[in-house]
Amino acid sequence: AQSVTQLGSHVSVSEGALVLLRCNYSSSVPPYLFWYVQYPNQGLQLLLKYTTGATLVKGINGFEAEFKKSETSFHLTKPSAHMSDAAEYFCAVSRSGGYNKLIFGAGTRLAVHP
Amino acid sequence: SQTIHQWPATLVQPVGSPLSLECTVEGTSNPNLYWYRQAAGRGLQLLFYSVGIGQISSEVPQNLSASRPQDRQFILSSKKLLLSDSGFYLCAWAGTDNSPLHFGNGTRLTVT
Numbered sequence: 500a501q502s503v504t505q506l507g508s509h510v511s512v513s514e515g516a517l518v519l520l521r522c523n524y525s526s527s528v529p530p531y532l533f534w535y536v537q538y539p540n541q542g543l544q545l546l547l548k549y550t551t552g553a554t555l556v557k558g559i560n561g562f563e564a565e566f567k568k569s570e571t572s573f574h575l576t577k578p579s580a581h582m583s584d585a586a587e588y589f590c591a592v593s594r595s596g597g598y599n600k601l602i603f604g605a606g607t608r609l610a611v612h613p
Numbered sequence: 614s615q616t617i618h619q620w621p622a623t624l625v626q627p628v629g630s631p632l633s634l635e636c637t638v639e640g641t642s643n644p645n646l647y648w649y650r651q652a653a654g655r656g657l658q659l660l661f662y663s664v665g666i667g668q669i670s671s672e673v674p675q676n677l678s679a680s681r682p683q684d685r686q687f688i689l690s691s692k693k694l695l696l697s698d699s700g701f702y703l704c705a706w707a708g709t710d711n712s713p714l715h716f717g718n719g720t721r722l723t724v725t
Contacts, residue, residue: 503656533713540622542703542716543657589656599645599707599714603656 501526501592505604512611518562518577520607522590525571531593532573533601534564536586543589549573560584585611615640619704619717626724632677632691634720636704639685644706646687647714648679651701663687699724 506521524530531550535543547558554566564575573590587608591601616639626632638644645664649657659672661679669679676695680688687704701721705714 535716540719540721542619542705542718543714544716545713548713599647599712600659600662601657601714602659603649605656 501530501602503590503592503602503604505588505590505607507607508605509608509610512580512609514582514611514613515579518575518580518584518609520575520588520590520609522564522573522575522604523571524573524590524592526592532564532566533591533593534558534562534573534575535589535591535603536560537589537606538586546575546588580609580611582611582613585609615706615715617704617706617715617717619702619720621720622718623721624723626694626722628696628724629693632689632694632698632722634689634702634704634722636687636689636717637685638687638706641685641706641708643684644708646681647705647707648687648689649703649705649716651703651719653700657703661689694724696724698722 502525504523533548534546536546537543546562547556549556549566557563562577564573566573587606589606590604619636647662648660650660651657663669663681677691701719703719704717707714
């Protein structure tokens with residue numbers, strides 16, 4: 500069975516500081532991994548995805564994530580936080596039988612303060 | 614371009630009343646369609662998915678049902694709502710098994 504653990508339900512950073520949101524997964528098969536962002540009362544927007552190939556994946560809005568098989572991790576980073584980055588972020592792993600049946604983590608709410 | 618619509622955006626319903634949430638996709642044909650529920654402080658739980666008209670797979674036993682009467686229409690229903698049905702319901706679509714999910718803006722359901 501596949502699962503996703505996001506460490507830290509709330510993360511707070513200063514504007515301009517590094518953003519690091521942690522995600523660990525378990526999967527019995529090579530995983531497809533995703534990060535989504537959700538703004539209040541809205542649906543989820545895809546930030547980036549890893550399927551195969553290069554383990555460092557770049558996404559929208561300056562975010563990137565690195566797939567580390569040995570650590571079963573897929574942490575999301577951004578070098579410099581903007582106020583507009585405040586949102587909830589979800590890590591997800593694909594399930595067997597088609598990679599868009601996703602299993603989501605519980606989410607990490609990112610706060611950015613001046 | 615493809616768009617996905619969900620309505621209503623918010624809904625307050627009494628316990629025991631029926632429910633119908635609708636989702637439609639434009640600009641694509643034969644999409645895979647999904648209903649997810651997001652409970653407060655929790656991640657998203659896949660409720661139903663559909664790979665074609667009339668084809669519905671249920672992921673968890675529950676008080677809800679889904680139907681796909683047309684290619685780009687996906688409906689979430691209940692005959693009698695429970696308090697535990699409260700949550701944020703998200704519809705999503707994908708073009709194929711190997712494309713990412715695209716989500717609607719969700720419906721916030723409060724059962725009182």
